[in-house]
Amino acid sequence: MISIKNLHARIEEKEIIKGLSLEIEAGKVHAIMGPNGAGKSTLASIIAGREEYEVTDGEILMNGKNLLDLEPEERAAEGVFMAFQYPLEIPGVPMNTFMRTALNAQRKLRGEDELDSLAYLKKIKPLAKTLGVSDDMLKRALNEGCSGGEKKRNEVLQMAMLEPTFAVLDETDSGLDIDALRVVADGVNALRNEQRSFLVITHYQRLLDYIKPDVVHVLADGRIVETGGPELALRLEEEGYAKFVGEAA
Amino acid sequence: MSDTAPDNTEIKSHIDALKTYKAGFVTDIESEKAPKGLNEDIVRFISAKKGDPEWLLEWRLKAYRHWETMPDPKWAKLDIPEIDYQDAYYFAAPKMANQPKSLDEVDPKLLETYEKLGIPLREREILAGVAVDAVFDSVSVGTTYKDKLAEEGIIFCSISEAVKEHPELVRKYMGSVVPFHDNKHACLNSAVFTDGSFVYIPPGVRCPMELSTYFRINELNTGQFERTLIIADKGSYVSYLEGCTAPMRDERQLHAAVVELIALEDAEIKYSTVQNWYPGDEDGKGGIYNFVTKRGICAGDRSKISWTQVETGSAVTWKYPSCILKGNDSVGEFYSVAITNNQQQADTGTKMIHMGKNTKSRIISKGISAGKSNQTYRGQVKVLPGAEGARNFTQCDSLLIGKECGAHTVPYIDSKNSSAVLEHEATTSKIADAQLFYCRQRGLNEEEAVALIVNGFCREVMQNLPMEFAVEAQKLVGVSLEGSVG
Ligand SMILES: Nc1ncnc2c1ncn2[C@@H]1O[C@H](COP(=O)(O)OP(=O)(O)OP(=O)(O)O)[C@@H](O)[C@H]1O
Ligand SMILES: [Mg+2]
Numbered sequence: 239m240i241s242i243k244n245l246h247a248r249i250e251e252k253e254i255i256k257g258l259s260l261e262i263e264a265g266k267v268h269a270i271m272g273p274n275g276a277g278k279s280t281l282a283s284i285i286a287g288r289e290e291y292e293v294t295d296g297e298i299l300m301n302g303k304n305l306l307d308l309e310p311e312e313r314a315a316e317g318v319f320m321a322f323q324y325p326l327e328i329p330g331v332p333m334n335t336f337m338r339t340a341l342n343a344q345r346k347l348r349g350e351d352e353l354d355s356l357a358y359l360k361k362i363k364p365l366a367k368t369l370g371v372s373d374d375m376l377k378r379a380l381n382e383g384c385s386g387g388e389k390k391r392n393e394v395l396q397m398a399m400l401e402p403t404f405a406v407l408d409e410t411d412s413g414l415d416i417d418a419l420r421v422v423a424d425g426v427n428a429l430r431n432e433q434r435s436f437l438v439i440t441h442y443q444r445l446l447d448y449i450k451p452d453v454v455h456v457l458a459d460g461r462i463v464e465t466g467g468p469e470l471a472l473r474l475e476e477e478g479y480a481k482f483v484g485e486a487a
Numbered sequence: 488m489s490d491t492a493p494d495n496t497e498i499k500s501h502i503d504a505l506k507t508y509k510a511g512f513v514t515d516i517e518s519e520k521a522p523k524g525l526n527e528d529i530v531r532f533i534s535a536k537k538g539d540p541e542w543l544l545e546w547r548l549k550a551y552r553h554w555e556t557m558p559d560p561k562w563a564k565l566d567i568p569e570i571d572y573q574d575a576y577y578f579a580a581p582k583m584a585n586q587p588k589s590l591d592e593v594d595p596k597l598l599e600t601y602e603k604l605g606i607p608l609r610e611r612e613i614l615a616g617v618a619v620d621a622v623f624d625s626v627s628v629g630t631t632y633k634d635k636l637a638e639e640g641i642i643f644c645s646i647s648e649a650v651k652e653h654p655e656l657v658r659k660y661m662g663s664v665v666p667f668h669d670n671k672h673a674c675l676n677s678a679v680f681t682d683g684s685f686v687y688i689p690p691g692v693r694c695p696m697e698l699s700t701y702f703r704i705n706e707l708n709t710g711q712f713e714r715t716l717i718i719a720d721k722g723s724y725v726s727y728l729e730g731c732t733a734p735m736r737d738e739r740q741l742h743a744a745v746v747e748l749i750a751l752e753d754a755e756i757k758y759s760t761v762q763n764w765y766p767g768d769e770d771g772k773g774g775i776y777n778f779v780t781k782r783g784i785c786a787g788d789r790s791k792i793s794w795t796q797v798e799t800g801s802a803v804t805w806k807y808p809s810c811i812l813k814g815n816d817s818v819g820e821f822y823s824v825a826i827t828n829n830q831q832q833a834d835t836g837t838k839m840i841h842m843g844k845n846t847k848s849r850i851i852s853k854g855i856s857a858g859k860s861n862q863t864y865r866g867q868v869k870v871l872p873g874a875e876g877a878r879n880f881t882q883c884d885s886l887l888i889g890k891e892c893g894a895h896t897v898p899y900i901d902s903k904n905s906s907a908v909l910e911h912e913a914t915t916s917k918i919a920d921a922q923l924f925y926c927r928q929r930g931l932n933e934e935e936a937v938a939l940i941v942n943g944f945c946r947e948v949m950q951n952l953p954m955e956f957a958v959e960a961q962k963l964v965g966v967s968l969e970g971s972v973g
Contacts, residue, residue, distance in 0.1 A: 328940060331943035336926075
C-alpha cells in the first residue's frame with residue numbers, strides 16, 4: 239500500500255508539486271493523466287529518489303516506511319521501480335551486464351545471495367522472448383543506438399526482471415507502435431498480482447484499453463484535481479484538460 | 488647534503504671485499520645494502536653485487552656518466568618537485584626492515600582492497616609484504632612453470648640470470664631498442680638496474696601460457712629499477728603480463744623501469760600491464776613517481792607488437808609505450824586506460840614510428856580523471872619517407888568525473904610520406920547525473936554506478952586483456968575511483 243501525503247517539492251525556487259496526495263492499495267493499478275508540464279514526471283522522479291528535487295513537505299509511505307528517508311538504491315531494493323520517460327544510454331555496458339549487476343546489487347541490499355550467470359540467463363531468456371527483446375539486443379550496450387520503442391521494451395524487461403512491489407511507468411506507451419504497445423501491455427498485465435501496485439502515467443486513453451486501471455487521476459499544476467474510474471479517461475479524451483487547467487490556475 | 492652523501496670509504500671497502508671473494512657474493516648478499524646516494528662507486532658496487540661481467544659494468548658506467556650530464560625531461564605536463572637523486576637508496580630494500588610477520592600486522596585498509604579485488608588469500612600475504620618464506624614457497628611454483636616452458640625451448644628468467652646464462656642474447660639486444668642515453672630515466676635505469684625479466688621465444692613457438700601469472704608475485708621486490716627484455720624470434724608468439732591489480736606497498740618513491748620488445752619476422756608480442764602502485768593519499772602526500780620507458784621494435788616483416796595498459800596507480804605517471812614499425816607490413820597497437828583520482832598526475836601515450844612499407848598502427852586511449860587529478864594523452868605518429876602506404880587510426884576519449892579535474896590531448900603528427908593515411912578522433916565527456924540516477928534507481932549505489940559506467944567507457948581496451956586479468960582489472964576500476972563522487 240502506497241500513501242503519498244501532502245507532498246510539496248520544488249526545484250531551485252520553483253514549486254512544482256503543490257500538496258499532492260494519493261493512495262494506492264496493494265494490487266491496484268492507478269493511472270495518472272494530465273497536461274504537459276503538470277508535474278507527472280517530477281512526481282515519478284521524487285518517488286524514485288532523484289535528489290535534484292527538494293521535497294519541502296509531506297511523505298511517501300510504502301508499507302509504512304517513508305521512502306523519502308531512503309537513498310534511491312535502497313528504495314529500489316525495497317521494490318520501487320520506475321520506467322523512465324526517456325531511458326538513459328550507458329555506452330559500452332551490455333544490457334546483460336547492466337541487468338545482472340542491478341539485480342545482484344538489489345539482492346545484496348536485501349541480504350540475498352547473488353545470482354550466477356547461469357541462473358541469470360535462465361531468468362531473463364523467457365522474459366526477453368515474450369517481450370520481443372532479441373539476444374542480440376541483450377548483448378548490445380544498454381539503449382545505445384536503440385529506437386524509442388526498443389528502449390521502452392527494455393524498460394519493461396527490466397521491470398519484469400526486478401519484480402518490484404511498486405512500479406511507476408512514465409509514458410511507457412509513447413513511441414510504441416500498435417504491436418509493441420500490445421506486447422508491452424501484456425508484459426505489464428502478466429506482472430499484475432495481489433501485492434504489486436502500479437502507477438501508470440500516460441497521455442493516451444488507448445493504453446488503458448490494454449492495461450485496465452482501477453483508478454484514474456488527473457494531475458494538473460502539481461496537484462491531483464480529479465479522481466475517478468476508467469470512465470474518467472474516456473471523458474478526458476473528449477473534453478481535454480481545459481476545465482482543470484482553469485481550475486488550478 | 489653532507490650527512491646524506493654516501494660514505495665513499497665505506498663503499499670502497501665493500502667493493503674490495505667483494506673483489507677478493509670471487510664466487511660467493513650471491514649467498515652473502517642479503518644483509519648488505521649500499522649507502523644513500525648515487526655516484527660511480529655506487530654503480531660499481533651494484534655491478535659487483537650482481538656479479539656482472541666486465542662489459543655490463545662498462546655499459547652501466549657509460550650510462551651513469553651520461554646521466555650526470557642530462558637534464559630532467561621537462562616537456563610533460565606534470566608538476567613534480569625537483570627530485571633529489573642523492574636522497575635515495577639504489578641498492579637496498581628498506582621495507583624489509585619493518586616487514587610485517589603476518590596479516591594481523593598489515594594496514595586493514597589495504598586488506599579490504601585485496602578483498603574487494605578478489606585476490607586469493609595466499610597471495611594477499613605476499614602482496615602485503617609479509618615475509619615471503621613464511622607463507623609461500625615461490626620456488627616450487629616457479630619450477631613447475633619453468634619445466635613446461637623449457638620443453639618448448641622458451642627462456643623465461645630474471646635478467647640477472649640471463650646475463651649469466653645467455654650473455655650473447657642479452658648483449659645483442661639489451662639497449663638496442665632503448666639506448667642508455669635515450670632519456671634521463673632510462674639512463675638512470677641502465678646504470679643501476681638490479682633486476683627484471685628476460686624472455687626468449689624460439690622460432691615458430693607459440694608460448695603456451697600467459698607469462699607472468701606467477702611472476703606477479705615474484706617480481707614484487709624488484710619494482711624500482713626493473714629492466715625487461717623480450718625477444719620473439721621468427722614466427723613466434725608470446726603474451727606477457729606485467730604488474731598486479733593489488734595496490735603495492737613500496738616506500739621507495741622513484742621508479743624508473745625500462746622495457747624492450749623485439750619482434751622478428753612474423754612474430755607477435757602482446758604486452759599487458761596493470762599498474763597500481765601507491766598513488767599517495769587524498770592530499771597528494773607520498774606515492775610513487777613512475778617513469779617508464781617502454782618501446783618495442785617490429786624488426787621483421789609482418790611482425791606485430793600490441794601494448795595494453797591499465798594505469799591506475801602512482802602519484803605521477805610518465806609513460807609512452809611505443810612501437811618502431813621497421814618491418815614491412817608490421818603492426819603496432821596501443822590500448823590504454825588511465826585513471827587518475829585525488830591529486831594524481833599522469834602524462835601518458837604512445838609513439839608509433841612508421842618506417843616499413845604498409846605498416847599499420849592503432850591507438851585507443853581512454854582517460855578518466857576524477858577528484859583534483861590531471862592527465863594528458865600525448866601521442867606521436869611519425870611516418871618516415873620510406874613508409875609507403877602507412878596507416879594510423881587514433882581514438883582518444885576522455886571522461887571527467889567532477890569539476891576539479893583536467894584532461895588534455897596532445898597529438899603530434901608528422902608525416903613524410905604522402906601516401907600515408909592518418910585518422911584521429913577525440914572526445915571528452917562527463918558522467919551525467921541522469922545516468923547515475925538511472926543506475927541507482929535500478930539498485931546500484933553511487934560507487935557501483937560510477938564503476939559500471941567507467942568500465943563501459945573502457946570496454947574496448949579491457950577486452951584486450953587476458954580473460955582472468957580482465958575481471959580483476961574491472962574491479963580495480965571501481966576501487967580506484969572510490970570517493971570520487973558524492
Ligand atoms: N530539472 C528541472 N529544472 C527546471 N524545471 C524543471 C525541471 N524538471 C521539471 N521542471 C519543470 O517542472 C514542470 C513539471 O515538469 P514534468 O516533467 O514533471 O512535467 P510532466 O507532467 O511530466 O510533463 P510531460 O507530459 O510533458 O511529460 C515543468 O514546468 C518543467 O519545466
Ligand atoms: Mg513527463
